[in-house]
Amino acid sequence: MKKTISIILALTLVFGFSFSSFAAEKQNWDAYWETEEAQAGVTMFPGSDETGRNFSWYSEKEGKSKVIITDVEAGTENTFTGTAVKTYSGDYANKVSVTGLEKGKTYTYKCISEGYTSEEYTFTTSEGNEFSAMYVTDVHVSYNEEDENGLKNNAELFGKVIDQAEGKREIDLLLSSGDQASMGLECEYKGFTSSPAIRTMTVATALGNHDRKGVDYSTFKNMPNEQTKGICTTYNTGDYWFVKGDVLFLVLESNNGSGVDHHNFLKSAINANKDVKWRVAVMHHDLYSGRIIHRESENDLLRLLWGPMQSEFGIDLVLTGHSHYYTVSHVLYNGKVTQKTGANAVLNNPEGTVYMVSGSINRPRNDKSDDLGLNDTVGYYYEQQENQVLYNIIDFSEDSIKVSSYSYDTGEVFNTLTITKDSQQGGHPQKLPLFYSFIVNFLGTVYQFFNNINVYTRLKDEGLDVNFFEIVFSRK
Ligand SMILES: [Fe+2]
Secondary structure (H helix, E strand, O other), rough: OHHHHHHHHHHHHHHHHHHHHHHHHHHHHHHOOOOOOOOOOOOOEEEOOOOOOHHHHHHOOOOOEEEEEOOOOOOOOEEEEEEEEEEOOOEEEEEEEEOOOOOEEEEEEEEEEEEEEOOEEEEEEEOOOOOOEEEEEOEEOOOOOOOOOOOHHHHHHHHHHHHHHHOOEEEEEEOOOOOOOOOOOOOHHHHHHHOOOOHOOOEEEOOOOOHHHHHHHHOOOOOOOOOOOOOOOOOOOEEEEEOOOOOOEEEEOOOOOOHHHHHHHHHHHOOOOOOOOOEEEOOOOOOOOOOOOOOOOHHHHHHHHHHHHHOOOOOOOEEOOOOOEEEEEEEEEOOOEEEEEOOOEEEEEEOOOOEEOOEEOOOOOOOOOOOOOOOOOEEOOOOOOOOOOOOOEEEEEEOOOEEEEEOOOEEEEEEEEEOOOOOOOOOOOOOOHHHHHHHHHHHHHEEEEEEHHEEEEEEEHHOOOOHHHHHHHHOO
């Protein structure tokens, strides 16, 4: 009897305590969510390389935008100024580029605009070629008229996932391969960047099909080396690149079918960074996930456009999203399997590219709710359970890339992928590009022109004050 009472007492203490700490945490987030700080959308995007960062945040008033950077060790301060652009909702999005940072140093930053001074956030620049990044996709911070707490709850979960990852490694880069938002709304981007944890990281986002439903990604972003001039770009954003360690990150706007422009972008980005060993692409559309049967015809078309480009330019790893299902492809060259992968694959000098898809943060799918298939390009898939949230930590070093994939529920690794290369070329074949790719790239560009006209009509019908030339010919 005594034993039973003491067990009951112990359980009451444990669960009572964890319930009250959970409630306190929830209350803290609820209170924080209401603050100007939470809603300011403070985001630190990459600069061209480790010595730069591009900042963006919202304010209600127009005025001087500046970022104060403090070198923590030396105690010296530097002020950088920028500009503000009016957003579609009537706010202002402040843009400031910071340059001249030194590698391997800790800095703080503060964003200041008319009537607003942010909290001070700390970040550290990488020193050599070793660093860790977090890779997530389809975060889907979603505005929903029928759920007044939806945005707040979505943002809270994303913050918790980042906190868990940061408990495992020091992470200073977040790679998000699209669908940060569900409707492309300013309030959703504010939610996406609301957690204090994300503000200590450099954030590199790709545009998802859901981000393209609205217009506000175009004022949220502040990307380095963005391709804004092309035959046919899309209005929200262009492709962009940045270098960190010995990795060239190529972030592609996969909603844009203009193959000619993507090909030109990849060529010029790689020419500008010939000595960088690793090439990692980040884009939304999943190409080779092969999990959702009814999307296979769309994927077939997209593979014609994107597959040969990744092969021609020797991309090592492509990080994607869209399907919300975790898969790792075999090693592919021009759509053909050159080497098989599987669970915990280790690939030495692979002769081609590996494509990954991760699961969604706020809209996880599970295998029971879809008509699933697997095509023969898939090397490994993870059977997702209901509401299972997945994320990845990627450890980059001179000779290897290792992706560790985690389930947020358990905090445990369920799969790894390791790629090693002993030279810059590694096992990538050096062959002439396929002839039909030129035709596909051209047709994609023509298609995109008409698609942009459709998007303009849709946005107008939704009552948005958009300009025809801004949407169809997009030159920013
Ligand atoms: Fe999505």
